[in-house]
Amino acid sequence: xxxxxxxxxxxxNSGKTTLFNDLTGSNQYVGNWPGVTVEKKExxxxxxxxxxxxxxxxxxxxxxxxxxxxSLSPYSLEEVITRDFLVTQRPDxxxxxxxxxxxxxxxxxxxxxxxxxxxxxxxxxxxxxxxxNGDILDPDKLSALLECPVVETxxxxxxxxxxxxxxxxxQAAFPPPxxxxxxxxxxxxxxxxxSIPEVRKAGELKRFYAIxxxxxxxxxxxxxxxxxxxxxxxxxxxGVCEAELEDDSESIITNQRYERVTKIAxxxxxxxxxxxxxxxxxxxxxxxxxLAIPIFAAIMFVVYYxxxxxxxxxxxxxxxxTLFGTWISGGASSLLEAAGAAxxxxxxxxxxxxxxxxxxxxxxxxxxxxxxxxxxxxxxxYMARVAFIMDRIFRKFGxxxxxxxxxxIASGCGVPGIMASRxxxxxxxxxxxxxxxxxxxxxxxxxxxxxxxxxxxxxxSWWVAPSMYFFxxxxxxxxxxxxxxxxxxxxxxxxxxMELPRYHMPAPRNLFLHIWExxxxxxxxxxxxxxxxxxxxxxxxxxxxxxxxxxxxQSMLAGIGRFxxxxxxxxxxxxxxxxxxxxxxxAAKENVVSTLSVLLGIADTGGEDPAFLATVAGMFxxxxxxxxxxxxxxxxxxxxxxGATYREMGSLKWTLIAVGYQTMLAYTMxxxxxxxxxxxxxxxxxxxxxxxxxxxxxxxxxxxxxxDRHAKVMNTAKA
Numbered sequence: 001x002x003x004x005x006x007x008x009x010x011x012x013n014s015g016k017t018t019l020f021n022d023l024t025g026s027n028q029y030v031g032n033w034p035g036v037t038v039e040k041k042e043x044x045x046x047x048x049x050x051x052x053x054x055x056x057x058x059x060x061x062x063x064x065x066x067x068x069x070x071s072l073s074p075y076s077l078e079e080v081i082t083r084d085f086l087v088t089q090r091p092d093x094x095x096x097x098x099x100x101x102x103x104x105x106x107x108x109x110x111x112x113x114x115x116x117x118x119x120x121x122x123x124x125x126x127x128x129x130x131x132x133n134g135d136i137l138d139p140d141k142l143s144a145l146l147e148c149p150v151v152e153t154x155x156x157x158x159x160x161x162x163x164x165x166x167x168x169x170x171q172a173a174f175p176p177p178x179x180x181x182x183x184x185x186x187x188x189x190x191x192x193x194x195s196i197p198e199v200r201k202a203g204e205l206k207r208f209y210a211i212x213x214x215x216x217x218x219x220x221x222x223x224x225x226x227x228x229x230x231x232x233x234x235x236x237x238x239g240v241c242e243a244e245l246e247d248d249s250e251s252i253i254t255n256q257r258y259e260r261v262t263k264i265a266x267x268x269x270x271x272x273x274x275x276x277x278x279x280x281x282x283x284x285x286x287x288x289x290x291l292a293i294p295i296f297a298a299i300m301f302v303v304y305y306x307x308x309x310x311x312x313x314x315x316x317x318x319x320x321x322t323l324f325g326t327w328i329s330g331g332a333s334s335l336l337e338a339a340g341a342a343x344x345x346x347x348x349x350x351x352x353x354x355x356x357x358x359x360x361x362x363x364x365x366x367x368x369x370x371x372x373x374x375x376x377x378x379x380x381x382y383m384a385r386v387a388f389i390m391d392r393i394f395r396k397f398g399x400x401x402x403x404x405x406x407x408x409i410a411s412g413c414g415v416p417g418i419m420a421s422r423x424x425x426x427x428x429x430x431x432x433x434x435x436x437x438x439x440x441x442x443x444x445x446x447x448x449x450x451x452x453x454x455x456x457x458x459x460x461s462w463w464v465a466p467s468m469y470f471f472x473x474x475x476x477x478x479x480x481x482x483x484x485x486x487x488x489x490x491x492x493x494x495x496x497x498m499e500l501p502r503y504h505m506p507a508p509r510n511l512f513l514h515i516w517e518x519x520x521x522x523x524x525x526x527x528x529x530x531x532x533x534x535x536x537x538x539x540x541x542x543x544x545x546x547x548x549x550x551x552x553x554q555s556m557l558a559g560i561g562r563f564x565x566x567x568x569x570x571x572x573x574x575x576x577x578x579x580x581x582x583x584x585x586x587a588a589k590e591n592v593v594s595t596l597s598v599l600l601g602i603a604d605t606g607g608e609d610p611a612f613l614a615t616v617a618g619m620f621x622x623x624x625x626x627x628x629x630x631x632x633x634x635x636x637x638x639x640x641x642x643g644a645t646y647r648e649m650g651s652l653k654w655t656l657i658a659v660g661y662q663t664m665l666a667y668t669m670x671x672x673x674x675x676x677x678x679x680x681x682x683x684x685x686x687x688x689x690x691x692x693x694x695x696x697x698x699x700x701x702x703x704x705x706x707x708d709r710h711a712k713v714m715n716t717a718k719a
């Protein structure tokens with residue numbers, strides 16, 4: 001069977017990935033592009049009629065979702081990947097997703113795609129927005145001007161998706177469109193460059209290479225193996241053209257492209273004059289200099305309140321008390337007793353495995369609700385504004401808005417959040433972002449927050465969960481101030497440029513797909529990592545060093561716990577069970593809850609059962625419980641996130657620096673909260689530890705307020 005490969009290409013936020021999901025469904029393969037960590041997605045077209053002719057499919061259609069880009073110039077890793085794919089892989093046809101409401105900007109990329117010698121179909125997405133704005137866009141006129149098929153689509157509603165795919169399959173059999181023409185002087189220069197032997201042998205890519213060489217694209221020069229004599233000739237041709245047009249070569253090409261694109265847009269699009277769009281009106285409020293931060297804080301407060309304290313608690317209570325407490329644990333106990341199973345086996349299965357896993361899965365409803373709200377805010381366009389808003393603040397503290405994007409992603413899971421740092425060009429900023437990204441509570445940390453909030457703050461849980469999110473943001477800002485003053489991270493910030501997409505109602509299918517993917521990952525982890533960890537914790541807490549059954553106090557785990565407990569005593573949780581739980585969190589943060597659940601011996605009652613929470617409450621004071629939360633929020637992330645840190649840093653040294661800083665900051669903050677909080681809120685007397693805490697505060701204040709000596713040296717050098 002013949003295989004047709006369609007390359008899906010478009011600007012960021014053009015609806016490209018939504019269209020890809022609609023066309024491929026679950027028939028997707030997700031990996032990485034060779035040598036880089038940029039995600040690679042490809043899938044099979046999910047329809048029986050893959051050629052548009054009806055009946056039995058005569059071709060297998062593979063769709064490749066390329067990274068969102070603005071041009072084929074190699075200014076970013078995504079642009080390099082897309083360009084290399086088009087040049088080396090040579091797909092059969094390009095399906096170019098164009099945001100119809102931003103026609104000129106999107107057609108700039110289209111004009112470049114027309115030069116790579118591959119058939120093109122333009123999918124006009126978001127036409128509903130064009131009509132809503134009162135504009136009139138004529139697809140037939142645009143098709144005639146571009147000399148390629150143009151199809152209307154609505155990625156959100158799923159309209160026109162398969163029509164566009166069928167059109168692309170059919171277009172693969174036709175020749176590519178003619179590339180746009182430049183001014184005569186430029187065309188003459190391009191013709192001369194194309195006649196150079198190394199360029200002439202490029203065949204259908206000859207014009208594309210000629211333009212790139214005219215723009216002095218070094219990557220193209222290297223890839224073609226241009227000889228020094230030819231480089232000299234190209235430079236002479238380019239220089240003559242620049243002198244005649246009184247501009248540099250790259251600007252000449254860019255300006256003439258935009259002139260052509262503007263003319264095409266003007267002939268095919270009639271815009272309604274005047275008036276602000278709905279998105280503009282909303283942005284006047286939510287991005288307002290004074291209102292933006294309070295609105296963001298209020299939104300995140302409501303998100304965590306609903307997820308953890310109100311609706312989330314109701315569903316989680318049912319899951320813990322009824323599903324895992326009565327049905328699963330109770331049913332398993334009855335079956336094991338009826339089968340005459342040994343007492344130790346009943347304890348392992350019910351108290352260890354079911355209890356440990358159930359204590360974590362019991363918080364799944366709260367996590368799904370949180371994921372729903374975060375996905376909604378991201379898909380509707382608000383979170384892009386938050387990155388823009390935070391850029392104003394972060395810049396004052398040594399970070400840019402680009403650093404906040406990985407943190408937004410990390411609120412679901414730290415691993416993709418760390419990987420998202422690759423979009424930051426400045427290496428120092430990227431490393432610092434990786435180090436602080438996991439300070440934002442991820443889904444795996446939510447069970448810890450919910451457990452402590454339910455046990456120690458039952459009447460005040462409405463503020464405990466949101467406070468962890470804002471405390472994480474505060475630690476990011478604090479770290480930016482401190483780290484930027486060190487030799488490792490000092491330097492100028494990269495500029496932050498980001499497109500703000502229009503507000504829109506997220507497609508239900510995409511929304512629930514995001515929730516499903518995150519929820520499934522959590523359940524899989526519970527069924528693997530947490531399952532194994534719960535079994536190990538049960539074994540270590542029920543067997544002594546002689547490998548015989550014993551009481552928990554005489555177990556191997558108790559011995560290990562008592563050895564490490566003194567380290568945690570200054571931060572408020574010297575109980576060996578709490579110390580062990582924190583250490584097991586290195587494998588997976590959910591282990592903190594499952595470990596406590598197994599060790600407290602009432603794991604079969606569920607993670608938020610009153611008896612379980614009462615026992616947890618007996619281990620902590622309100623202050624030490626908050627310290628416990630802070631430590632586990634900030635300290636070294638799970639093993640998977642540490643692995644992602646190593647891959648992104650590309651260095652064991654930098655990975656150890658990151659983990660060391662995270663752990664040190666976590667311990668320092670937990671120490672200050674416990675020591676000073678115990679005096680201020682619990683009325684305890686001043687001790688040597690209290691004085692030490694005050695000294696630490698003074699040192700931190702000095703670090704925050706002291707001038708940046710390295711920045712001064714750099715500024716002097718520049719001057």
